[in-house]
Amino acid sequence: MVAMALVWLVLLAQAAWAHYTAMDTNPGVRRLALALAQPLSSMDDPVEARALVRGMAQTLNALRTDLALLGGDAVLLQLQDAHGRLVHSSAVDIPLVAVAGPSGHAQLVIAGRPHWAAWESPGAWRVLVAEPRVSDARLLGFIGEDLAMSVLLAFPLVGLPLWLAVRTGLRPLQRLGAQIAERSAQDLRPLQNLPPERELRGLAQAFDQLLARLRAHLAREKALVHDAAHELRTPMAVIAAQAHVLLQAPEGPVRVQAAGALVHALQRAAHLSEQLLTLAALEQAPSLRATPLDLVALLQDCVVQRSGWADGLGVQLSLEGPDSWVLPLDRQLLWSALGNVLDNALRHGCEPGPGAGREVLVRSTQEGREVVVWIADDGPGIGADEQARVFERFWRSPHARSSGSGLGLTIAQQALGHLGGSITLGQGLHGRGVGFTLRWPMAFG
DSSP states (O other): OHHHHHHOOOOHHHHHEEEEHHHHHHHHHHHHHHHHHHHHHOOOOHHHHHHHHHHEEEEEHHHHHTTTEEEEEEOOEEEETTSOOOEEESSSTTTOOSSSSHHHHHHHHEEEEEEEEEEEETTTEEEEEEEOOHHHHHHOOOHHHHHHHHHHHHHHHHHHHHHHHHHHHHHHHHHHHHHHTTTTOOOOOOOOOOOSSHHHHHHHHHHHHHHHHHHHHHHHHHHHHHHHHHHHHHHHHHHHHHHHHHOOOOOHHHHHHHHHHHHHHHHHHHHHHHHHHHHHHHHHHHOOOOOEEEHHHHHHHHHHTTTTHHHTTTOOEESSSSSOOOOEEEEHHHHHHHHHHHHHHHHHHHHSSSTTTOEEEEEEEEEEEEEEEEEOOOSSSOHHHHHHHHTSTTTTOOTTTSSOOOOOHHHHHHHHHEEEEEEEEEEEEOSSSSSEEEEEETTOO
């Protein structure tokens, strides 16, 4: 219906434009004036000329009385002689209409009303024909009503085939919708019997891709829950055992040892829980909150917070870079990434033991339009066969001397990914140890 209404409006505009164009270039009054001029050119008798004009006016106005659009408005015909004197006027109450030139056409205001007028000067006469101008609203209403009947007649001829075509075209989509609606919330298998239609096949394939992402997401969640339960089992067992010892043991070294082991197990469980919550939040694709911050100040806070730990290990923890570097940063994401990589360097590169490192360096630089932070140690390093697995969740090297959650580097990789950056593994300090390169765009937000 909207389409048919638009067609009606276009046709109305076209008809109105054609009417006004014709009235501006070759109006009907001009053709009538030319038709009268031909017989008048051979007439010298005023009586004959007056009779011709009077008869034409009576005939023409009699025909116009039956036309609804014209509303009974009469056409004015005036006959003038060569000296511009009025010889005859079809409306006795309208005086002589003065015009310029021997012939022409124009819009004139006659008796206070706009008219389309045309005049010719055949022989000894000048004949003027003037038609009252129909108002725009009346003209458009008449044309629109006439066109509406045609559009209404055409509506079933257009609407019925269109309805059948849409109904037939939507039937495959309805079948596809019914196939999806019949599925349970747990059924994430790919769709069966993909529709042959090219447009719907693309939709079905996109839906299958969405199901594949959901299956992968659920698989990751199940793996996370399984691994979390497995990882928490050890500290929970230690907590239960040491709590039993504390209840049974008298005051003395055994009780003190059990209390220390209990505190350590609680700290490990708390750290693991915190890492799990951080990883879960990062996997939900958090929105970036970029605000202008000093990257150097952020790195200094990371280093200062771990300086006591480093001093206890006898490790020189240093920071290199500019004095200040203000950038649009997401503090929470960067704090997670930088802190976990730095913790990894101190925990696995500098813990006491054979080949332990004694230096950790944090360096910030700019490469092109990227921010680069390098965190390196001079510890025992990571074997080539293990480097491909360092970013896996809960993975810990069997050669590691200290325990950890196995989530730190995974969290750092996830955080850098949300910033549009990456983290890579490379050579550490002085040809030893491990160096992690963190990079992200300077204007990531």
